Amino acid sequence: xxxxxxxxxxxxxxxxxxxxxxxxxxxxxxxxxxxxxxxxxxxxxxxxxxxxxxxxxxxxxxxxxxxxxxxxxxxxxxxxxxxxxxxxxxxxxxxxxxxxxxxxxxxxxxxxxxxxxxxxxxxxxxxxxxxxxxxxxxxxxxxxxxxxxxxxxxxxxxxxxxxxxxxxxxxxxxxxxxxxxxxxxxxxxxxxxxxxxxxxxxxxxxxxxxxxxxxxxxxxxxxxxx
Amino acid sequence: xxxxxxxxxxxxxxxxxxxxxxxxxxxxxxxxxxxxxxxxxxxxxxxxxxxxxxxxxxxxxxxxxxxxxxxxxxxxxxxxxxxxxxxxxxxxxxxxxxxxxxxxxxxxxxxxxxxxxxxxxxxxxxxxxxxxxxxxxxxxxxxxxxxxxxxxxxxxxxxxxxxxxxxxxxxxxxxxxxxxxxx
Numbered sequence: 400x401x402x403x404x405x406x407x408x409x410x411x412x413x414x415x416x417x418x419x420x421x422x423x424x425x426x427x428x429x430x431x432x433x434x435x436x437x438x439x440x441x442x443x444x445x446x447x448x449x450x451x452x453x454x455x456x457x458x459x460x461x462x463x464x465x466x467x468x469x470x471x472x473x474x475x476x477x478x479x480x481x482x483x484x485x486x487x488x489x490x491x492x493x494x495x496x497x498x499x500x501x502x503x504x505x506x507x508x509x510x511x512x513x514x515x516x517x518x519x520x521x522x523x524x525x526x527x528x529x530x531x532x533x534x535x536x537x538x539x540x541x542x543x544x545x546x547x548x549x550x551x552x553x554x555x556x557x558x559x560x561x562x563x564x565x566x567x568x569x570x571x572x573x574x575x576x577x578x579x580x581x582x583x584x585x586x587x588x589x590x591x592x593x594x595x596x597x598x599x600x601x602x603x604x605x606x607x608x609x610x611x612x613x614x615x616x617x618x619x620x621x622x623x624x625x
Numbered sequence: 626x627x628x629x630x631x632x633x634x635x636x637x638x639x640x641x642x643x644x645x646x647x648x649x650x651x652x653x654x655x656x657x658x659x660x661x662x663x664x665x666x667x668x669x670x671x672x673x674x675x676x677x678x679x680x681x682x683x684x685x686x687x688x689x690x691x692x693x694x695x696x697x698x699x700x701x702x703x704x705x706x707x708x709x710x711x712x713x714x715x716x717x718x719x720x721x722x723x724x725x726x727x728x729x730x731x732x733x734x735x736x737x738x739x740x741x742x743x744x745x746x747x748x749x750x751x752x753x754x755x756x757x758x759x760x761x762x763x764x765x766x767x768x769x770x771x772x773x774x775x776x777x778x779x780x781x782x783x784x785x786x787x788x789x790x791x792x793x794x795x796x797x798x799x800x801x802x803x804x805x806x807x808x
Contacts, residue, residue, distance in 0.1 A: 494701055494703075497705050497769070497772070498735070498737050499745055499765070499766060501702075501706075502765035509805075537701045540701050541699045544699035570742060583746075584740055584742070584744040584745060585745060587744075605765075605766050
């Protein structure tokens with residue numbers, strides 16, 4: 400089964416460029432930048448287009464590690480790879496984020512609802528970029544309001560967070576004003592990671608539930624051809 | 626690319642207030658500058674709400690607000706956001722929004738946009754331009770009414786009444802339905 404990947408290069412930093420990129424997905428081939436819909440798969444009935452984008456040189460995050468936080472204060476080491484037979488969706492956000500973060504997580508929830516059985520095959524991890532305020536007993540329930548079994552990733556070690564962010568070409572900045580007001584800015588992309596730790600697809604903010612649903616459906620089909 | 630924790634001293638009263646607040650100030654529910662509206666405006670002040678559409682009669686026509694909704698807030702969230710589309714019959718600006726303190730302790734008009742570092746950041750704006758006859762959308766990833774210091778979670782099915790004030794002095798109340806997703 401082959402899928403065309405049409406890369407919509409959005410507001411990601413260091414994105415692959417402004418051209419549409421079509422490539423065979425999950426074939427391990429280095430895609431060539433070319434015109435839309437060239438060289439699509441030969442199986443028209445299963446052909447689909449991804450709404451997210453994939454880099455010519457996909458990010459490899461499988462060697463990055465972080466701490467998974469649990470509500471009761473327990474912690475466990477976490478590696479950025481999906482379990483076998485599953486996908487891992489990674490987002491960088493924070494609980495005091497009223498706009499982008501809940502929009503993204505709610506869109507993901509909608510996509511899961513529209514794809515019966517999908518949530519069991521896709522783990523969702525959020526790295527908090529605001530660990531001082533996002534204590535585990537707050538972070539975990541927040542994420543649980545969107546997905547049943549979220550992976551809350553949190554470190555107070557800035558160098559670890561920075562390393563993880565760098566691995567995803569993500570970034571965040573916290574600015575505290577004199578009056579105590581905390582401003583958080585962050586890249587708002589979402590990443591789909593496979594069991595090898597390769598970022599197989601990236602979703603810029605705004606892809607919406609429709610885009611996520613479309614892409615998860617295609618990815619899960621590829622993962623486990625019917 | 627880099628994580629920066631900057632303890633910046635930003636002058637009080639700066640126009641660019643962003644996102645999220647820890648401060649403990651309570652008091653008024655409106656924070657936007659230039660909103661010292663008094664009751665002596667000559668605009669009609671009766672408001673109509675019908676479903677999620679609100680209109681404000683003015684001499685030149687009606688301000689129309691449609692599709693008002695607020696995202697349900699997770700239990701632990703202190704922040705919420707409300708969205709709608711607003712059309713003014715005349716050139717005007719949305720300068721203030723407020724809600725009852727039993728809903729949220731502070732309300733601002735916010736814009737989410739990408740900064741030079743490629744990061745998305747929110748900042749309060751003091752005025753949202755409303756060109757005559759143009760539908761201006763407040764939507765995720767763009768403008769929103771930021772509900773800060775939520776007194777309680779925003780529950781699905783409830784409504785949040787938001788009082789909007791224009792630069793012209795016109796006011797109207799918008800009933801935003803609390804939903805999981807945009808209508």
